[in-house]
Amino acid sequence: MPGIYIAAILTSLIASAGFGALIYKLPKPANGWLLLAAVLICLPLQPLAFYLVRLPLDHWLAGWLTRKSMAYQWLATLYAPLTEEPAKLLVLLIPAVFRDIRPENFSRYALAIGLGFALGEMWFIAERVSTQPALAKLPFYQFGGYINERLMTCVFHSAFVAITLSRLRRRLWLGLGGAMVAHWAANFPISLMAWNVGGLGRSAWEVIVVLWLVALFVGALALLTRYTTGRKFPWHLLYGIRHCPECGTDFEPSPMAVNMGSKRYEKCPHCRKWLWTERSSTK
Structure with a gap:
């Protein structure tokens, strides 16, 4: 079995376990069977969008403009957002x-749809990599970049579809447009790297793209957290509600702290003192 398929299996298991547990545990009332159905229905949508819409569109556009024209190259950056978000x-x-x-x-539901869509794309890419002899013979542990990228994509797709669903019953077109813009913004620096804008060279552009994706990943996490919990980041899900031993009050954990297992050295927002805190026994 090609190493890329083993990497795809591992990535699928990690994504399914992590996102599946999150979808299951979220205190948001929803039909569990319908959530599972959303995941399963979305599995083939990315490959279908690629073969049934994107390839015919690309064939028509290339015949009209030629692939070397700048107009074609700019319009090609719209393929993913225009085909995948509606799909x-x-x-x-x-x-x-x-x-x-x-x-x-x-x-x-955004997490469920994003997970299903990302899993389908995960295997679509694995299949395409397996057709390249130089890559197909590599062992699975050399596909660390693929694993990290595909796991991040689960978050990205969930965040994009969340933008759309946030407007499901009021100006859906506005939510869908926002999702397309966000999707395009995530991919566009890759095109800039391919064009070597500014003559910076591939190495410099690779660093820029990585930094951009990391920043966007944090933003996607923050957006999903905002939609899910109403908070900018769920520190309480990671560290629990904290208890101050000085004033006896409970408070939400701060992002600025030193973590030592179950204890954290942080500032209590009530007594304004820096001290070692523990999880609250009442929350």
């Missing part, structure tokens, strides 16, 4: 799913 919404054609998505639980 994710095909799950809404299931009436039960559409009815079950509400303002209080749309983020849960």
